[in-house]
Amino acid sequence: MNISQKPCSDVLSLFAHRLPKRNTCGQQKTEAVAWLEHKGLPDKRVEQWRYTDLRALGRVPYKTALRTYNPYHAEKLLHTLPQWGEILANLPRFVVVNGYFDPVLSQIPQTFTLTTCPFENVSGNGGKGEDLKGIQQPFMALNTALAEEEIFLHVQEGVKVGQVLMVSLTLGDEQPVSLHPRYTLKLDKGAHLSLLSIYAGDGIYCHNPVEQIEIAEHATLKHLTLFQESAQASVLKMVQARVAGRGVYESFILTLGGLLTRHDINVVLAQTGAVAKVNGVQYLSDEQTGDITSVICHEASECISRQTIRNVLSDHARGVFQGKILVKRGAQKTDGCQMSQALLLSEHAEVNVKPELEIYADDVRCSHGATIGALDEEQLFYLRSRGIAEHEARHMLIEAFLSDSLSLLEEEGVVRALCHAVLTRSLDLREEQQS
């Protein structure tokens, strides 16, 4: 138990030297710093962090990721993205480098506005500060304390934007850097946006973004996030989404890279008939950890939530899914469903699944389920009995499990093709390393 005897503040010390002094910064930052100084960053004794060990963040304090960087380096990294030449480069896009919006690499269409401002001035962007009252999540607090820029994307009433690409590039230095960008996505009534976010980078860094999402009545946000971060990167991401009446929030997370990726997702279904789909696939190997922790809060009646998380884990990889469905009083006719499916490809791989239902209404339908297994021996034998060599048979079955999970992706075309390509490529690479 020597893990848990370390003081809580240990991990915080990696960032402590950069925390602003209380009351010399704005009120939000002051509150966040106070919270951090009081609570520290969590270790495994904290229930929500039992399965994810933050010691993966290392021991060397993180420096600030720089706004000025080598443009060739960024451009080069951009071209390493999967299908960049064939598909991605043609999409309207905004590019964020080291946590700062880069207008040179971006191509913003007329259909939405994208603005940036220093973080302390965010109150001008529609009172989003309110959600931060009573911070309960440590990496929300860390982001608030250290965020320098807010990127604000706004789609106006009734506008259908179509597919947009967001790329986040982090150019790690010889010394570890950290970045804490703050994103706000606001969709007005009836607006429609399909966003494909790709997180990539190189070197050692800690990426701590916060996304605040507001979806108005009848608006739809489809958001696919592909994590292809550097193998030495840690990602501590927080999403807070609020969905109004008949609005739809559809999120799909695909985690491939990064040493440690923790995804905290809080969705509030605030008005009648709101819909949330939070699906994801974590395909991890070596010593990677991928953690999806979500709270879907049904505040109003007739809201629907769907979650399927798939983990495919080899070597010593670890997958975590902690999913909570909270049904508040009065949220009648709630329809909530949660599913976890894990494929363990090595005896050292590990998956931790914790479903949680908290229900205060009496006319609801909520369910959860979990399956965990290795590759099916009978299926393997069936393939081999048809002449297919064992490693090829394994490859086919893993590919089938992965590509089957893309059926959860309601996006067609570009996004699906990209995901398929990315999964197949990393499957080939990993199986090659095995043999």
Added chain:
Amino acid sequence: MSSFLEISNLCAQIKAEGQEKHILRGVTLNIPAGEVHVIMGPNGSGKTTLSYILAGRDAYEVTSGHVTFRGQDLLAMKPENRAASGLFLAFQNPIELPGVNNAHFLRMAVNAVRRQRGQEELDAVAFLKQARKVLETLSMAPDVLKRAVNVGFSGGEKKRNEVLQMTLLQPSLAILDETDSGLDVDAMRVVAEGVNRLRSPKFSALVITHHQKLLDYLVPDRVHVMTKGQIILSGGPELAREIDQKGYAPFVKGA
């Protein structure tokens, strides 16, 4: 001259719940090239185990005996190499493979076998052409190629899918484990015709069945009765008719 398939004194067991269960207790059987042999026997007599062991399923432990197939030690070979050297098992309960496209699976199998046999691989076009031709002879809808392997297939479709694979892989020894069970008369005839089409001096089959009906279409050279892990009686096609009328009881008693 050594036989095509030679099983001698084969004993095998399975570990279930910590206990060893003897399933095969000395099976001896020879199948010459070009012959169709039938194994009949009550449930639980070890017929399916025998077929699995021949195909290379490693859930069973062979404790003694040996099997030679075309002069090679069959039990020392990997399942995929057995397939390449001409052995094919049509599963009693074909396995579902969610997410694996049937056409992709069939082509992978055909090319894997062709590679090992030193034949040129088929490209997608040549393969599809061949597959469609076979589909037609088996009265199968072309859309089975687009579906996931056996997923959502009816019992009959699954069995026909096995015959489709068998035809494409061109085995020299087919083991059909109750391929007729659960089929209506028309489907049974389609399956039997599928096997009959392969019959030649270079093709043998070991057919496991409970039904005389199949043998009306697929006339065997020899019939064997298996109980409690042993072959207790062998005879010509008339033995199957006799069993059909009298059941297994008189034969089992006589053993």
